[in-house]
Amino acid sequence: MNAASADRPPAVAFASSAAADGPPHVTTPVPYDGILLASFGGPEGQDDVIPFLRNVTRGRGIPDERLEEVAHHYRHFGGVSPINAQNRRLKAAIEVELERRGIDLPVYWGNRNWAPYLDEAVREAANAGDTTLIAVATSAYSSFSSCRQYREDFARVLEQTELAGTVTIDKVRQFFDHPGFIEPFRTGVREAIAGLLADGVSGERIQVLFSTHSVPMDDARRSGPRDREWGDGGAYEAQHLAVARVVMEHVAEQIPDAAAVGSQLVYQSRSGPPSQPWLEPDVCDVIAGLPERGIEAVVIVPLGFVSDHMEVLWDLDTEAMEAAAEAGLRAVRTPTPGVDPAYVAGLVDLVVERLSGAPRETRPHATELGPWFDVCRPGCCENIRAGFKPAAAGVAP
Template sequence: MDDAPVPYDAFLLVSFGGPEGADEVMPFLENVLRGKRVPRERMLEVAEHYQHFDGISPINQQNRELLAAIQQRFQSDGIDLPLYWGNRNWHPLLPDTLAQMARDGRKRALAFFTSMFSSYSGCRQYRENIRDAQAAVGPAAPQVEKLRFAFNHPGFIEPMVQHVREGQRALDVDGDVPVLFTAHSIPMSMADYCSYERQLRESCRLIAGEAGLTNWDLVYQSRSGPPQQPWLEPDVCDVIAERDAEQKMDALLLVPVGFVSDHMEVIYDLDDEAAELCQQRGIRMHRCSTVGTHPQFVEMIAELVKERLQPGHPRRALGDLGCWHDVCPADCCQYNPTRPK
């Protein structure tokens, strides 16, 4: 009997999803918030964010552009894997994508999650989504194995350093400009069971070290839970207001290190809310780009695939944490929510 593993025969981009029209906003948010104790008032508030942009989130189009860039890179690198894309919350949904993969005869796929940091919502929940999609498809569903998190890979760090330097030039000030690295806040009951904060701080440290930053900090944005539930802090706008009150800031650089693309939360929370606060206080603010489809980032994704396709392929990582695991331990990124009283 041949126990050799089935060869990898597909690549799967796994992402969050977003609406692409006003009539899709509420169904999308209902998918996102199903089973969560988020007040309806908060859902309507977030819906209004989307309506500022005609109900269109940029994330799906950015994923299409990333897929096209990955496909081009695979072709130039001789990686013979067809590409698929499935979302957690909006079309193309993971069950539909895995059903298509089954119809195409795919047996074993490598998956890249559009999240660079370990957490329940950024890793384990996606793996649960994939498991549920496989169950819905049935025995013909392909195996899906995630690629390692590459928060400290040169292909992520170096593009972010470039964007920081571009921001410094755009502000054109003498001295050390204050820099706030931003990431999505998560509940403390989630943060306590994962390496989210540790990985974020390592990425910030690596970017700051390469860019020569000394006046920087990590802050959070996009909190959505009830006020009684502790979430990671401090909030980016709170920090801007507090720092400016303590010592007037002339300029500020915001670096959305926790995001891979300029999607809705980056655009609304930073380009709208934080930018408005800075304008009110007379602070010249520049928001750096995310990695998006930067060639080094796309090359990094191809490298992660080669690590799995080619035994002995070099595994690159900067800093002290080394290469993250390929296979998640059974207790990795568990979520033990604390219910507000």
């Protein structure tokens, strides 16, 4: 930081000195002393379900009887979301990869909506003397709920713990098109299509559905930076479409007969009132209409998700598979990245590029949209219902 910049307040609150002036890509090495693994969290027993859902919907005034309508998804699985167990495995896998590379960084894990909470993780880091943190959120795409809400939670936690003057939190870039994230999807789709072709299903009779979490249209339009026209689906939809395209291009290169396979982006897990427009079409609605298009088999790809948490187990493995059976379709659901070695290595790569201050042109990315920003741009991913709140790792609007 030069003398002139030292005389003015930073553009990015709660940030390391290298990121404080708000460059899109930070090319100054930062000596981080800890990694903050940030996730959504989930209940781990029947008694946790309603308190967890109260946390998820805090501030909306939703009564418990309405929460119970959603709770049956969790109760179907004994009140246990798999997400915490998955994050324990992911944390352990990241630690193994760090050790393999000789990188001495502790990993602190905290959730937005259930224990262990983010404030507990940040306090643990501060008590250990680890105050310059780089955050890895378990969400690859740009939108309010998948990026900015995490950044607002970082700011809230630092203020509430009174560690804002002691701890800084930067965040790795959104990694939707990092090869480590995409590789497990390429493998899963390639193997699924190869299996169907080997069983005698012709390529034109196979449809690949890339599924992601639906969000309100107002939020979708505001996803990503405002210096570009993204269309009604915003950067959120554009990123998914770009990743789906490179996955299908890879499969067609590897399997010539797969060139005839069709694909489209679909949505799931809508939770808003019918009067509120959300991104469409719904995965189950699309599946129901596939037979009239001559489709015999469907490959369901959880493109918007990093692990097999509740939206995958219920919305895809339960509801979408039931819809496929009712439509008389063969159906294959491909894996999420989980703890795939390529994905874990990719997450560590994202940390390393900030440790080293890697130039933008050296950063791996698989689509024309990347590499994404280290520091979110002004006005990025606004929540139209609540407006802008203080957020770490981004330039204030």
